[in-house]
Amino acid sequence: MTDISQRKADHINLALDAKHQADQSAGFEQIRFIHNALPELCMDDVDSSTLFLNHHCSAPLIIGAMTGGCEHGETINRHLAEAAEHCTIPMAVGSQRAELESGLASKVRKWAPNALLLGNIGATQLQQQGVELAQRAIDSIEANAMVVHLNPLQELVQPNGDRDWRGVLNAIEQCCARVDVPVIVKEVGAGISIATAQRLMDAGVTWIDVAGRGGTNWASIESARINQSREQQIASAFLDWGMPTVELIAGLRAQSGRLGIIASGGVRHGLDIARSVRLGADMTAMAQPFLQPALESSEAVIEKITIFSEQLRWAMFLTGSKNLEQLQSAPLLNA
Numbered sequence: 001m002t003d004i005s006q007r008k009a010d011h012i013n014l015a016l017d018a019k020h021q022a023d024q025s026a027g028f029e030q031i032r033f034i035h036n037a038l039p040e041l042c043m044d045d046v047d048s049s050t051l052f053l054n055h056h057c058s059a060p061l062i063i064g065a066m067t068g069g070c071e072h073g074e075t076i077n078r079h080l081a082e083a084a085e086h087c088t089i090p091m092a093v094g095s096q097r098a099e100l101e102s103g104l105a106s107k108v109r110k111w112a113p114n115a116l117l118l119g120n121i122g123a124t125q126l127q128q129q130g131v132e133l134a135q136r137a138i139d140s141i142e143a144n145a146m147v148v149h150l151n152p153l154q155e156l157v158q159p160n161g162d163r164d165w166r167g168v169l170n171a172i173e174q175c176c177a178r179v180d181v182p183v184i185v186k187e188v189g190a191g192i193s194i195a196t197a198q199r200l201m202d203a204g205v206t207w208i209d210v211a212g213r214g215g216t217n218w219a220s221i222e223s224a225r226i227n228q229s230r231e232q233q234i235a236s237a238f239l240d241w242g243m244p245t246v247e248l249i250a251g252l253r254a255q256s257g258r259l260g261i262i263a264s265g266g267v268r269h270g271l272d273i274a275r276s277v278r279l280g281a282d283m284t285a286m287a288q289p290f291l292q293p294a295l296e297s298s299e300a301v302i303e304k305i306t307i308f309s310e311q312l313r314w315a316m317f318l319t320g321s322k323n324l325e326q327l328q329s330a331p332l333l334n335a
């Protein structure tokens, strides 16, 4: 097994363990809808569908980026892709770096011929290898959009992680200008602040996935992989670093009415999806909640998506919201 595939396998095993979920909440429990005891709706008419990048999606939910490039990678990706295709929701693939470096052809598009697929590369790979890398990643899965992930904390904790982040913004700007699909920028659990988002928007980014604190904790996962006591001691002060997802969604929406916002980082069920939409998100993404089902079968992933979609529709019904537009203005307690 190569170093990269060993790392990816460790990531999957550690991410399954609840102890690597953030201790601090994403803040969703503070968002409470006012209950509507007279919804005057038929549940059958509650419509959670939306348009994302001009594609119809059955719910504002993306299967979040989880890496391939290791022993279980192919199984996981196949189950996720088949479920995305079946449920008409988008799938974000994990980092394509290992696959592109090994020259192996991706099969994700074969498993999900009609699904909206989002490619993925790290921002430092983009800075080192340029736009051509992004274009290869797009071509290899016929991606409908390209996701660039920012993970400076994770890279610091990771042994031999990338520590030279100069020129990353410029690389993203070049990418936006030259690739032929929309570019989405995301974090991996520490969040994208309003100031950072503004710099990204100025560089031409039109979609941001906030990936805030409150879900999978990458400082904790990477820390569990290192055995140097000194490095672990340094990292230990940063285990709750980052900005909570809920604050970021509301803050970014207040900053820009036009920016496409994806809420992620600790979104754990359909009620959190409803809360995210109410706060101003256009879409949401969940990664870790799909990991265990993805190891089992596509049916297990479909079952999860069905449960999350039903929870969203219940929240819509109980707030008297027939569609997502109405949910955006559903009244909140203490608002």
Ligand SMILES: Cc1cc2nc3c(=O)[nH]c(=O)nc-3n(C[C@H](O)[C@H](O)[C@H](O)COP(=O)(O)O)c2cc1C
Residues within 6 Å of the ligand: 011, 012, 015, 064, 065, 066, 067, 068, 093, 094, 095, 120, 149, 186, 187, 188, 189, 211, 214, 215, 216, 264, 265, 266, 267, 285, 286, 287, 288, 289, 291
């Ligand atoms: C096993 C695993 C692998 C991941 N690999 C990637 C990746 O390759 N690229 C990326 O942008 N994010 C990756 N992530 C981060 C997620 O996309 C997401 O931003 C983060 O886990 C927070 O969402 P969550 O709380 O729903 O898990 C990974 C997450 C998990 C759980």
